[in-house]
Amino acid sequence: EVQLVESGGGLVKPGGSLRLSCTASGFNFGVCTMIWVRQAPGKGLEWVSAIGADSSHRGHADSVQGRFSISRDNAKNSLYLQMNSLRAEDTAVYYCAREISGRYFDSWGQGSLVIVSS
Amino acid sequence: EIVLTQSPVTLSLSPGERATLSCRASQSISSNLAWYQQKPGQAPRLLISDASNRATGIPARFSGSGSGTDFTLTISSLEPEDFAVYYCQQCSSWPLFTFGPGTKVDIK
Numbered sequence: 457e458v459q460l461v462e463s464g465g466g467l468v469k470p471g472g473s474l475r476l477s478c479t480a481s482g483f484n485f486g487v488c489t490m491i492w493v494r495q496a497p498g499k500g501l502e503w504v505s506a507i508g509a510d511s512s513h514r515g516h517a518d519s520v521q522g523r524f525s526i527s528r529d530n531a532k533n534s535l536y537l538q539m540n541s542l543r544a545e546d547t548a549v550y551y552c553a554r555e556i557s558g559r560y561f562d563s564w565g566q567g568s569l570v571i572v573s574s
Numbered sequence: 575e576i577v578l579t580q581s582p583v584t585l586s587l588s589p590g591e592r593a594t595l596s597c598r599a600s601q602s603i604s605s606n607l608a609w610y611q612q613k614p615g616q617a618p619r620l621l622i623s624d625a626s627n628r629a630t631g632i633p634a635r636f637s638g639s640g641s642g643t644d645f646t647l648t649i650s651s652l653e654p655e656d657f658a659v660y661y662c663q664q665c666s667s668w669p670l671f672t673f674g675p676g677t678k679v680d681i682k
Contacts, residue, residue: 501612514669560623
């Protein structure tokens with residue numbers, strides 16, 4: 457069974473940093489492109505970051521470019537999102553997900569809540 | 575950037591009724607569209623990929639159609655567990671993924 461489990465969320469002050477982790481199991485993590493998607497309270501879904509299987513290809517949404525960095529450790533079946541210079545508008549549930557066919561997301565974690573507030 | 579719009583914002587229906595949800599792209603995306611279902615407090619679930627292919631385990635009452643700029647998700651007969659928010663999503667050029675704003679299907 458495919459499982460994705462996020463951790464690392466919490467309350468952080470504006471301007472602060474946080475690192476999210478996503479631990480994968482039940483599939484060959486090392487050959488899969490992985491992504492982060494977030495959802496602000498009561499709002500829709502927003503793609504945040506993506507990383508290819510060997511980390512050679514990465515991308516970030518304009519809203520987080522220069523502040524967030526996606527990485528992975530295939531030996532640990534883990535995906536990460538380093539979030540710096542956090543703003544109130546970054547408050548959201550952050551989901552990790554597995555990408556398929558270069559376009560869609562077929563498995564999702566349960567989400568990790570990040571609250572940016574003073 | 576390709577923008578997706580969804581209509582209606584809310585669809586109020588009764589169990590057993592047919593639901594028709596629309597997603598429109600700002601430019602042609604061929605058949606590169608997915609639909610997701612999200613229930614309160616849960617992660618999204620992939621329903622349909624490539625506009626019309628049901629994902630593993632998705633009931634046959636869910637069907638997708640369309641290509642180019644206009645797409646439709648149809649639920650042939652609503653079950654109580656189908657009341658949720660539905661999002662369309664596309665990726666025309668990796669990694670520029672975009673989601674529509676969602677359609678809420680609620681109980682009339």
